[in-house]
Amino acid sequence: MNDPIISITGLNKTYQGGFQALTHVDLTIQRGEIFALLGPNGAGKTTLISVVCGLVNPTQGQVLIDGFDSVRDYRQARERIGLVPQELTNEAFETVWNTVSFSRGLFGKAPNPAHIEKVLKSLTLWDKRHNRLMTLSGGMKRRVLIAKALSHEPRILFLDEPTAGVDVELRRDMWEVVRGLRESGVTIILTTHYIEEAEEMADRIGVINRGEIVLVEEKAALMQKLGSKQLTLQLQSPLTQLPNALQHEALSLTANGHELVYTYDGRQEEEGHGIPALLATLEREGITFKDLHTRQSSLEDIFVDLVKERA
Numbered sequence: 001m002n003d004p005i006i007s008i009t010g011l012n013k014t015y016q017g018g019f020q021a022l023t024h025v026d027l028t029i030q031r032g033e034i035f036a037l038l039g040p041n042g043a044g045k046t047t048l049i050s051v052v053c054g055l056v057n058p059t060q061g062q063v064l065i066d067g068f069d070s071v072r073d074y075r076q077a078r079e080r081i082g083l084v085p086q087e088l089t090n091e092a093f094e095t096v097w098n099t100v101s102f103s104r105g106l107f108g109k110a111p112n113p114a115h116i117e118k119v120l121k122s123l124t125l126w127d128k129r130h131n132r133l134m135t136l137s138g139g140m141k142r143r144v145l146i147a148k149a150l151s152h153e154p155r156i157l158f159l160d161e162p163t164a165g166v167d168v169e170l171r172r173d174m175w176e177v178v179r180g181l182r183e184s185g186v187t188i189i190l191t192t193h194y195i196e197e198a199e200e201m202a203d204r205i206g207v208i209n210r211g212e213i214v215l216v217e218e219k220a221a222l223m224q225k226l227g228s229k230q231l232t233l234q235l236q237s238p239l240t241q242l243p244n245a246l247q248h249e250a251l252s253l254t255a256n257g258h259e260l261v262y263t264y265d266g267r268q269e270e271e272g273h274g275i276p277a278l279l280a281t282l283e284r285e286g287i288t289f290k291d292l293h294t295r296q297s298s299l300e301d302i303f304v305d306l307v308k309e310r311a
């Protein structure tokens with residue numbers, strides 16, 4: 001897949017006062033993908049989105065949206081983007097239909113009731129089109145924000161923390177909505193604090209820390225490359241220390257010697273330290289166990305490691 005819809009090169013942003021919020025960001029977003037941007041608080045996610053959307057000027061570097069420069073060709077670049085903000089700001093007394101139609105007008109686009117109808121139906125807001133916003137549930141209000149962002153037929157949708165503060169059920173609901181949008185050909189970039197959200201939704205994941213992109217990877221490859229598994233054996237009798245035959249960086253004793261923990265990935269297998277080799281050594285050493293369980297590291301572990309490493 002190599003069909004970039006957004007190309008960011010050499011982006012730096014230093015705010016007035018001298019704080020450097022982005023440092024040499026290079027990033028390419030492919031047409032039709034769901035890209036999740038992860039990063040701790042203050043890492044620069046909002047700054048990056050704001051520069052891409054042309055709301056904040058870069059100090060250096062360039063952003064091309066479908067070939068249009070975010071600064072020089074602001075209008076063409078901006079009209080290709082829908083931005084779903086985090087906060088639920090809305091016009092309480094307006095109807096759903098009017099709010100969404102009005103958003104389209106802000107982009108100077110001629111009215112297109114057929115498009116608004118399509119958007120409202122795809123977000124299951126059609127039955128609510130005559131409702132005033134104040135009468136809607138929190139979940140419906142979020143859908144209205146998405147409908148507004150889609151009103152001018154953008155090809156790219158930015159979702160800033162789309163499920164911040166919503167309950168689990170609603171979160172799953174939103175994921176379905178976002179997947180549906182991708183099916184319809186919209187490229188989606190979302191920022192999130194919920195690792196589970198990135199794990200569930202993203203095709204690729206980018207991690208930003210202190211204004212720098214520290215990693216961009218296909219999610220599946222990331223999980224395989226950085227993810228590790230843990231096998232914990234509950235020993236019949238505790239050990240005070242590991243016998244020589246078991247001295248290896250991947251092995252450790254925990255729970256006062258009652259548990260032997262083996263952390264492994266594909267590498268250990270290749271080096272002849274796989275599970276069969278471990279079990280054979282245990283047998284030779286006369287070490288028996290009464291129970292065992294395994295655990296696979298999640299994206300959260302990977303993320304915490306990455307951010308910690310660079311702190």
Ligand SMILES: Nc1ncnc2c1ncn2[C@@H]1O[C@H](COP(=O)(O)OP(=O)(O)OP(=O)(O)O)[C@@H](O)[C@H]1O
Pocket residue numbers: 015016017019021039040041042043044045046047048
């Ligand atoms: N207008 C501004 N002037 C000066 N510094 C700013 C400005 N806007 C943001 N910053 C600083 O830039 C850094 C990055 O902020 P940004 O909002 O981009 O981070 P973020 O990753 O979106 O964080 P969060 O997840 O908390 O929203 C922060 O340290 C912030 O204080």
